[in-house]
Amino acid sequence: MSAVIDxxxxxxxxxxxxxxxxxxxMTVGKGEIFGLLxxxxxxKSTLVKIMMxxxxxxxxxxxxxxxxxxxxxxxxxxxxxxxxxxFPPYLTGRQVLxxxxxxxxxxxxxxxxxASELLELVGMDSWHKDKLGSYSKGMRQRVxxxxxxxxxxxxxxxxxxxxxxxxxGRRDIRNILTHxxxxxxxxxxxxxxxxxxxxxxxxxxxxxxxxVRTQGTIDELTAExxxxxxxxxxxxxxxxKSEMTNPTMPQLVQGxxxxxxxxxxxxxxxxxxxxxxxxxxxxxxxxxxxxRPSLEDLFMQVVxxxxxxxxxxxxxxxxxxxxxxxxxxxxxxxxANS
Numbered sequence: 001m002s003a004v005i006d007x008x009x010x011x012x013x014x015x016x017x018x019x020x021x022x023x024x025x026m027t028v029g030k031g032e033i034f035g036l037l038x039x040x041x042x043x044k045s046t047l048v049k050i051m052m053x054x055x056x057x058x059x060x061x062x063x064x065x066x067x068x069x070x071x072x073x074x075x076x077x078x079x080x081x082x083x084x085x086x087f088p089p090y091l092t093g094r095q096v097l098x099x100x101x102x103x104x105x106x107x108x109x110x111x112x113x114x115a116s117e118l119l120e121l122v123g124m125d126s127w128h129k130d131k132l133g134s135y136s137k138g139m140r141q142r143v144x145x146x147x148x149x150x151x152x153x154x155x156x157x158x159x160x161x162x163x164x165x166x167x168x169g170r171r172d173i174r175n176i177l178t179h180x181x182x183x184x185x186x187x188x189x190x191x192x193x194x195x196x197x198x199x200x201x202x203x204x205x206x207x208x209x210x211x212v213r214t215q216g217t218i219d220e221l222t223a224e225x226x227x228x229x230x231x232x233x234x235x236x237x238x239x240x241k242s243e244m245t246n247p248t249m250p251q252l253v254q255g256x257x258x259x260x261x262x263x264x265x266x267x268x269x270x271x272x273x274x275x276x277x278x279x280x281x282x283x284x285x286x287x288x289x290x291x292r293p294s295l296e297d298l299f300m301q302v303v304x305x306x307x308x309x310x311x312x313x314x315x316x317x318x319x320x321x322x323x324x325x326x327x328x329x330x331x332x333x334x335x336a337n338s
Contacts, residue, residue, distance in 0.1 A: 002030040004155055004186040005051070007062030007069060012046050012055070012210075020046045021057070022210035028203075033177055033187040035197040037295075038207035039303055044190050045083065047207075048159055052080055065155055076104070079153035081144045083160045083190075089133030093124050093143045096132065097150055104151040111150070118146040121179070123172055137164030145176065156180060159190045174200045198295035206299060208306040218295055225301075226292040227253055227262040228271050233284035235259055240281050244274045266290045 005028035012021040021043045028034045038044045049055045053070050060069050067074040087096050094115055101111030119125040122142040132140060141164055148156055162170045170193075177187050177200050191197055197204060198218060205215035214221055228250070235258040245252050250265035252274075263271050271288075278285060293301075 003027050004030050005064050009061055010057055011059040013058045020210055024212050026205055026212055030186055031184050032202040033181055033200055035201035035204040036190045037204055037299055042207040043210040044207055048190055077154045079148035079156040081148040081158045081161055085144050087132050090131055092129050092131055094128040096143055097147055100147045101150045118149055122146045138169045141165050155186045157188045162193055162196055194296045194299055206302045208303055213302050213306050222293045222298055227264050229262045229291045231287045232259045233286050243277050249273055
């Protein structure tokens with residue numbers, strides 16, 4: 001995997017005692033959509049600001065787009081949407097895009113063309129002459145996403161891009177992100193909307209207390225908890241379970257109740273003997289199928305395991321152990337996406 005972001009040992013300490021980042025290691029591959037998750041105070045925004053050179057790390061090694069972290073010239077190849085962005089309310093949507101295009105050194109004719117293309121992409125072409133002061137929050141988010149693309153970036157960093165956007169708008173943004181991936185761009189998302197990330201991300205990382213506790217594809221990270229689950233109308237006795245524990249069948253996992261059993265497999269045919277055993281014992285089967293924990297389940301497990309109940313950066317003390325597409329609809333003016 002060719003790495004667009006490859007960082008190791010990133011640390012950030014405020015006032016010599018508040019440790020926001022405690023040695024972050026992270027790799028993001030070229031052309032993937034990568035999601036960064038974590039509870040409030042985990043250090044996600046601090047890490048993003050370091051990558052964007054907004055703040056300096058206390059300690060850091062690694063690269064972004066092949067250049068050392070902190071290299072200002074690299075920013076010309078990055079599109080960035082901050083979490084709490086603010087655009088002058090007296091500017092129109094088009095003026096915002098053309099302004100950022102000018103800051104990126106794009107020629108006047110080219111940036112007008114680019115602005116038109118991006119306004120259409122984010123579904124704001126019908127409102128490009130209206131001032132931002134009249135936009136809903138969701139509409140401002142769309143314009144913010146468009147400005148992050150004005151410089152034709154290789155890496156797009158988006159901090160809470162669907163904040164304030166309604167379900168229809170979130171679907172449109174997912175389509176845009178997929179469109180960017182299809183173009184070969186890398187998308188780095190920082191968001192607390194786990195269901196949204198689960199639908200669009202190729203890989204995710206979960207941060208707790210300034211450390212990346214786990215990262216990988218959702219399938220990889222949930223493999224141990226995934227399996228073929230059978231739910232019955234009556235209890236499954238130990239005697240019946242013993243009939244299902246033999247070398248010819250998948251590993252039997254203890255169920256959450258006496259009417260649920262799980263096997264370490266996704267192959268329905270592999271558990272057919274177990275289904276036959278249940279039927280032979282006159283056990284009525286209510287449901288049967290492969291079940292994988294959701295991203296939310298994974299998130300809560302990682303956070304709870306790493307004492308994530310305590311929000312915020314840690315003051316002093318020793319560091320905890322390190323862990324092992326184009327939109328089809330347009331927004332309604334005047335608050336449809338707020």
